[in-house]
Amino acid sequence: xxxxxxxxxxxxxxxxxxxxxxxxxxxxxxxxxxxxxxxxxxxxxxxxxxxxxxxxxxxxxxxxxxxxxxxxxx
Numbered sequence: 108x109x110x111x112x113x114x115x116x117x118x119x120x121x122x123x124x125x126x127x128x129x130x131x132x133x134x135x136x137x138x139x140x141x142x143x144x145x146x147x148x149x150x151x152x153x154x155x156x157x158x159x160x161x162x163x164x165x166x167x168x169x170x171x172x173x174x175x176x177x178x179x180x181x
Contacts, residue, residue: 111155112155115175115176134159
């Protein structure tokens, strides 16, 4: 499943928690790449990630808990 991470609406986003979440839900993503994508997301740009299909419900809940808006592409 592909996701576009649109924005983070948290007043004080936890960069480390967001990077960890992205690394955990993405398929084959390194920690350094998830840190870079987190920085891009927090700067206001859209981030495209490929997600494992097995735990989509819990992954989407984790994104909502971090106040990350997303859209499902596939």
